[in-house]
Amino acid sequence: xxxxxxxxxxxxxxxxxxxxxxxxxxxxxxxxxxxxxxxxxxxxxxxxxxxxxxxxxxxxxxxxxxxxxxxxxxxxxxxxxxxxxxxxxxxxxxxxxxxxxxxxxxxxxxxxxxxxxxxxxxxxxxxxxxxxxxxxxxxxxxxxxxxxxxxxxxxxxxxxxxxxxxxxxxxxxxxxxxxxxxxxxxxxxxxxxxxxxxxxxxxxxxxxxxxxxxxxxxxxxxxxxxxxx
Amino acid sequence: xxxxxxxxxxxxxxxxxxxxxxxxxxxxxxxxxxxxxxxxxxxxxxxxxxxxxxxxxxxxxxxxxxxxxxxxxxxxxxxxxxxxxxxxxxxxxxxxxxxxxxxxxxxxxxxxxxxxxxxxxxxxxxxxxxxxxxxxxxxxxxxxxxxxxxxxxxxxxxxxxxxxxxxxxxxxxxxxxxxxxxxxxxxxxxxxxxxxxxxxxxxxxxxxxxxxxxxxxxxxxxxxxxxxxxxxxxxxxxxxxxxxxxxxxxxxxxxxxxxxxxxxxxxxxxxxxxxxxxxxxxxxxxxxxxxxxxxxxxxxxxxxxxxxxxxxxxxxxxxxxxxxxxxxxxxxxxxxxxxxxxxxxxxxxxxxxxxxxxxxxxxxxxxx
Numbered sequence: 001x002x003x004x005x006x007x008x009x010x011x012x013x014x015x016x017x018x019x020x021x022x023x024x025x026x027x028x029x030x031x032x033x034x035x036x037x038x039x040x041x042x043x044x045x046x047x048x049x050x051x052x053x054x055x056x057x058x059x060x061x062x063x064x065x066x067x068x069x070x071x072x073x074x075x076x077x078x079x080x081x082x083x084x085x086x087x088x089x090x091x092x093x094x095x096x097x098x099x100x101x102x103x104x105x106x107x108x109x110x111x112x113x114x115x116x117x118x119x120x121x122x123x124x125x126x127x128x129x130x131x132x133x134x135x136x137x138x139x140x141x142x143x144x145x146x147x148x149x150x151x152x153x154x155x156x157x158x159x160x161x162x163x164x165x166x167x168x169x170x171x172x173x174x175x176x177x178x179x180x181x182x183x184x185x186x187x188x189x190x191x192x193x194x195x196x197x198x199x200x201x202x203x204x205x206x207x208x209x210x211x212x213x214x215x216x217x218x219x220x221x222x223x224x225x226x227x228x229x
Numbered sequence: 230x231x232x233x234x235x236x237x238x239x240x241x242x243x244x245x246x247x248x249x250x251x252x253x254x255x256x257x258x259x260x261x262x263x264x265x266x267x268x269x270x271x272x273x274x275x276x277x278x279x280x281x282x283x284x285x286x287x288x289x290x291x292x293x294x295x296x297x298x299x300x301x302x303x304x305x306x307x308x309x310x311x312x313x314x315x316x317x318x319x320x321x322x323x324x325x326x327x328x329x330x331x332x333x334x335x336x337x338x339x340x341x342x343x344x345x346x347x348x349x350x351x352x353x354x355x356x357x358x359x360x361x362x363x364x365x366x367x368x369x370x371x372x373x374x375x376x377x378x379x380x381x382x383x384x385x386x387x388x389x390x391x392x393x394x395x396x397x398x399x400x401x402x403x404x405x406x407x408x409x410x411x412x413x414x415x416x417x418x419x420x421x422x423x424x425x426x427x428x429x430x431x432x433x434x435x436x437x438x439x440x441x442x443x444x445x446x447x448x449x450x451x452x453x454x455x456x457x458x459x460x461x462x463x464x465x466x467x468x469x470x471x472x473x474x475x476x477x478x479x480x481x482x483x484x485x486x487x488x489x490x491x492x493x494x495x496x497x498x499x500x501x502x503x504x505x506x507x508x509x510x511x512x513x514x515x516x517x518x519x520x521x522x523x524x525x526x527x528x529x530x531x532x533x534x535x536x537x538x539x540x541x542x543x544x545x546x547x548x549x550x551x552x553x554x555x556x557x558x559x560x561x562x563x564x565x566x567x568x569x570x571x572x573x574x575x576x577x578x579x580x581x582x583x584x585x586x587x588x589x590x591x592x593x594x595x596x597x
Contacts, residue, residue: 119515
């Protein structure tokens with residue numbers, strides 16, 4: 001897909017604010033955040049629970065619109081993308097890693113990866129080949145036919161990472177990727193994510209409260225009460 | 230078929246089985262109603278269809294024999310027979326009567342005809358022969374089955390003993406069945422000699438029915454003559470007006486129940502799996518892909534339900550016919566194809582109802 005070629009930064013936020021108006025009480029989740037991420041850069045958003053990390057990630061991915069400020073994704077303002085274009089962008093250029101893995105429990109590991117490849121129109125044989133290759137590359141080929149309920153937490157997150165990079169994502173968005181893992185598994189997983197991002201020259205935006213992740217980041221931004229400090 | 234679509238359904242096997250069972254029963258109901266309708270339609274007018282006469286002459290304004298009263302006098306019958314161009318004029322008398330067996334009483338549509346004229350008798354004999362003498366009767370097969378009458382037995386018809394000499398087919402009009410006796414016996418039964426309900430007329434070869442119709446309608450007052458086609462159409466229309474609305478109402482209720490069951494299952498599936506749908510949306514799934522999954526699920530359930538219904542329908546229809554012999558079912562490939570097509574359409578409608586829920590699943594639900 002050539003429509004999303006990026007000459008400058010992959011991602012740029014300028015004075016982005018997000019206010020939620022739940023039950024008539026406005027809550028400012030993100031306040032005047034500005035940041036920029038270049039191709040191949042790994043940015044860590046470090047902050048405690050409730051600091052606005054996840055909201056910021058959803059803004060970055062174009063899943064929610066900012067109340068004010070501007071977001072530019074792959075060189076184009078998010079406002080200028082039609083809903084269908086944003087959907088294509090997520091299918092073709094963005095990969096997601098979640099804290100609780102969010103694998104679909106009625107699909108096997110291979111199917112969880114393959115389903116994402118269907119979104120950008122890959123043919124069955126191509127999907128199967130790519131899925132096999134990815135599982136092998138991540139050392140989890142043995143999980144191919146296993147359902148999530150039969151996997152360890154670490155295995156689930158490896159499958160989650162495989163799913164995130166299956167579409168050759170240029171932007172990897174990870175929300176507390178080690179939040180549900182033990183220390184050793186956490187280090188393994190962030191190493192894997194970091195390695196895959198670097199190998200593919202993908203930009204990584206990782207939100208976490210885990211200080212150990214700093215050593216894997218090119219840049220760490222501290223988030224507190226919706227603001228970058 | 231999509232793996233996710235299939236696996237999601239299979240994850241709740243009991244619910245899936247109950248849904249398929251419920252829908253299959255709705256389909257069986259629709260198939261059964263159509264089969265009964267077809268059986269009644271054939272049984273009601275088979276008598277007319279199998280009596281190929283040139284004209285049916287009845288009292289004016291009596292357009293059919295199913296739900297119309299017509300009485301022709303001896304003079305009128307004689308005048309019809311004398312009309313120019315008439316080769317055969319066979320009077321037939323229809324009346325409602327009862328047959329008793331033990332403490333059971335069955336009502337029959339007694340048809341008195343003149344056997345030697347060769348018109349007005351049973352359309353088809355499945356056993357035996359037509360009545361020749363006044364103490365002989367032909368019973369409808371369904372009626373005979375229901376009351377366990379055998380050929381050669383005697384029956385009690387309003388205090389008279391008649392011997393069953395034949396069993397007829399195509400004479401079950403569902404609410405009532407035909408029985409055939411001689412015209413003389415039928416007239417004797419009502420105690421008025423010379424009466425008939427209608428006269429079946431065949432014209433002389435090459436004569437045409439024009440002059441006969443002219444004589445009957447213009448010269449003889451109070452009579453009406455219908456050609457075979459018109460009279461058949463009149464009777465079919467009459468049968469439909471009485472029976473079809475009920476069938477349609479029940480069939481429509483069945484269709485609504487089917488659509489409701491399917492919509493409910495699909496909607497519950499979506500609600501239960503809303504996190505999955507939110508994840509798929511977040512990962513870049515086009516809406517068409519999600520719609521496709523719901524539609525595939527609906528079509529899959531509908532197809533399995535149709536197959537289940539067809540497997541159940543034929544044995545069930547046989548059992549019902551055995552329990553209630555007056556219920557005659559006839560199923561054609563066209564009927565079955567129509568029901569299957571309707572079910573598939575209803576399943577699409579169900580999926581569209583359920584699909585509306587997909588719009589209200591938000592990306593952020595994946596992050597919650």
